Amino acid sequence: MRAMVHRLEEGLLAFILAVMTILTFVQVVLRYGFNTGFLWALEADFYLFAWLVLLGLSYGVRTRAHIGIDAAVTLLPPRARRVVGIVVVALALLYAGLMFYGSWNYIERLQILDVEGEDIPVRRWILSLCLPIGFGLLFVRLMQMGWRVATGRSQGYELADEARDAIRDVTGDGHPDGTGVAR
Amino acid sequence: MTTAFLFVTLFVLLTLGLPIAMALGLASLMTILLFQPDSLASLSLKFFQTMEQFTLLAIPFFILAGNFLTTGGVAKRMINFAVAAVGHLPGGLAIASVLACMLFAAVSGSSPATVVAIGSIVIAGMVRVGYSQAFATGVIVNAGTLGILIPPSIVMVVYAAATETSVGRLFMAGVIPGILLGSALMVAIYVAARIKNLPRQPRASWTERLVSFRDAMWGLLLIFIVMGGIYGGVFTPTEAAAVAAVYAFVAAVFIYRDLKLTDVPRVLTESARVTVMLMFIIANAFLFAHVLTTAQIPQAIARTLIEAQLAPWQFLVIVNIILLIAGNFMEPSAIILILAPIIFPTAVQLGIDPIHLGIIMVVNMEIGMVTPPVGLNLFVASGITGMPLLDVVRAAVPWLMVLLAFLLVVTYVPAISLFLPDLLFGAQ
Numbered sequence: 080m081r082a083m084v085h086r087l088e089e090g091l092l093a094f095i096l097a098v099m100t101i102l103t104f105v106q107v108v109l110r111y112g113f114n115t116g117f118l119w120a121l122e123a124d125f126y127l128f129a130w131l132v133l134l135g136l137s138y139g140v141r142t143r144a145h146i147g148i149d150a151a152v153t154l155l156p157p158r159a160r161r162v163v164g165i166v167v168v169a170l171a172l173l174y175a176g177l178m179f180y181g182s183w184n185y186i187e188r189l190q191i192l193d194v195e196g197e198d199i200p201v202r203r204w205i206l207s208l209c210l211p212i213g214f215g216l217l218f219v220r221l222m223q224m225g226w227r228v229a230t231g232r233s234q235g236y237e238l239a240d241e242a243r244d245a246i247r248d249v250t251g252d253g254h255p256d257g258t259g260v261a262r
Numbered sequence: 263m264t265t266a267f268l269f270v271t272l273f274v275l276l277t278l279g280l281p282i283a284m285a286l287g288l289a290s291l292m293t294i295l296l297f298q299p300d301s302l303a304s305l306s307l308k309f310f311q312t313m314e315q316f317t318l319l320a321i322p323f324f325i326l327a328g329n330f331l332t333t334g335g336v337a338k339r340m341i342n343f344a345v346a347a348v349g350h351l352p353g354g355l356a357i358a359s360v361l362a363c364m365l366f367a368a369v370s371g372s373s374p375a376t377v378v379a380i381g382s383i384v385i386a387g388m389v390r391v392g393y394s395q396a397f398a399t400g401v402i403v404n405a406g407t408l409g410i411l412i413p414p415s416i417v418m419v420v421y422a423a424a425t426e427t428s429v430g431r432l433f434m435a436g437v438i439p440g441i442l443l444g445s446a447l448m449v450a451i452y453v454a455a456r457i458k459n460l461p462r463q464p465r466a467s468w469t470e471r472l473v474s475f476r477d478a479m480w481g482l483l484l485i486f487i488v489m490g491g492i493y494g495g496v497f498t499p500t501e502a503a504a505v506a507a508v509y510a511f512v513a514a515v516f517i518y519r520d521l522k523l524t525d526v527p528r529v530l531t532e533s534a535r536v537t538v539m540l541m542f543i544i545a546n547a548f549l550f551a552h553v554l555t556t557a558q559i560p561q562a563i564a565r566t567l568i569e570a571q572l573a574p575w576q577f578l579v580i581v582n583i584i585l586l587i588a589g590n591f592m593e594p595s596a597i598i599l600i601l602a603p604i605i606f607p608t609a610v611q612l613g614i615d616p617i618h619l620g621i622i623m624v625v626n627m628e629i630g631m632v633t634p635p636v637g638l639n640l641f642v643a644s645g646i647t648g649m650p651l652l653d654v655v656r657a658a659v660p661w662l663m664v665l666l667a668f669l670l671v672v673t674y675v676p677a678i679s680l681f682l683p684d685l686l687f688g689a690q
């Protein structure tokens with residue numbers, strides 16, 4: 080079940096990125112080759128990009144993509160480090176919570192306005208739903224991380240290891256959850 | 263008061279180890295809730311609107327293009343060509359490594375990726391023919407920084423979005439400095455090789471050179487599509503990036519056959535992951551910049567500096583120092599987004615060209631990648647060679663001097679950056 084949700088998440092992100100790329104490419108070909116194009120392409124690109132980024136936030140937490148500075152924290156003894164870890168997860172939850180609340184208010188305003196996208200005939204509040212969904216999922220993933228820190232399975236906030244990521248991207252050593260790019 | 267609160271909060275959050283993106287966002291949210299009249303809903307809208315900037319849409323596409331071509335196979339072909347071209351010089355293998363980094367930088371917009379792709383092959387090769395590991399590693403760590411100076415460059419796209427300058431001009435402005443810095447490193451190696459009597463490779467025949475060039479050409483074609491397309495007005499930089507991504511897919515899967523079709527979804531997911539990480543920082547940095555401008559901070563700084571009758575060169579010294587310090591602690595895109603709104607208004611009033619300022623900022627970011635404590639290239643090099651981090655730092659220092667000297671030249675000779683864009687697009 081969990082593996083299925085993960086694959087769905089990865090597949091969805093890959094799919095959105097592929098559609099954005101192909102859509103933009105086709106626009107260029109149509110305009111340059113046939114002097115035509117889709118009126119709605121620009122707006123579609125924008126909403127696809129927004130959905131990609133917002134749905135990706137929680138995925139980034141799960142795969143430790145978000146970078147930060149741990150130089151100071153790693154100097155602490157394990158117990159203190161865990162306390163700081165819990166505080167930091169709480170702060171991250173505060174961020175996600177505030178943004179979720181703001182997004183929800185924004186969606187409510189759009190519902191009152193009840194307008195459609197400029198070129199896409201769908202209600203704007205539906206197109207913008209990625210905002211509360213994205214921050215809501217982020218909140219859930221952060222809760223899970225908080226649990227791992229509290230129970231001692233993580234030492235602190237799980238930041239990205241950029242150096243390891245960069246090496247993995249090129250050499251193709253597998254990522255713990257199998258998302259590595261194989262070469 | 264607002265300013266102090268904003269920056270102190272940011273600093274505390276970063277030190278505690280909150281991810282950069284959320285630290286920027288939370289510091290902004292708290293400042294707004296306490297001092298400014300904006301509602302949370304309008305901030306969500308601001309966050310959302312970041313993705314509406316067509317310029318920033320180039321980022322996922324360039325990442326995707328880079329990931330398709332950042333394979334060992336493409337790096338190996340570029341190295342083969344570089345060795346065939348310049349390997350016979352004294353210190354030939356090291357000089358060829360710099361050339362390979364320059365070529366690779368033209369398909370990849372990332373410095374650490376350049377260090378890994380080129381370094382994991384050539385460092386071992388150099389050690390085998392008699393270079394010290396410190397020499398080999400030091401060269402690669404520094405030459406790898408060319409990834410963000412030679413277009414396409416993600417850091418430049420971010421700068422362009424933050425300051426509303428032209429990505430096309432910035433890309434063109436990076437070409438000559440990129441070639442110049444690469445050449446400076448090569449000359450430094452040549453001199454060191456003469457003194458230390460470093461080995462040469464056998465001279466390659468013209469047939470070998472031609473064959474290796476043809477093999478590397480398909481990767482290099484990418485940069486010509488991007489630059490040619492932008493220059494010829496065929497497409498915008500964002501569209502160029504999308505075309506580059508599709509081209510890179512075709513080259514990797516059908517021409518080079520480095521990737522199988524079944525690998526493509528994983529390349530897409532990984533590119534999405536990096537895109538999300540960067541865009542999360544960028545969107546929150548825009549919130550941060552919004553708080554700054556609402557509090558009129560950049561304007562106040564500009565006024566103070568102008569009233570202090572600062573000469574442009576003095577201002578640039580200060581800018582360089584601030585950027586060098588910031589570059590030691592944070593991710594390049596975040597620094598540019600936080601500092602560009604602060605520096606930009608003053609620079610414009612002092613008559614400094616925005617494109618020139620962009621190149622100065624990028625070169626500073628390059629130096630940040632090879633200086634501790636968070637110089638990413640150092641960590642990556644330590645990871646691929648197994649050398650202790652401190653040894654890598656020591657190995658990088660001599661070549662870092664070349665980078666610093668180059669920074670001075672680029673800062674005080676604007677023509678190096680501006681000649682090509684002015685020639686191609688006309689002076690601004």
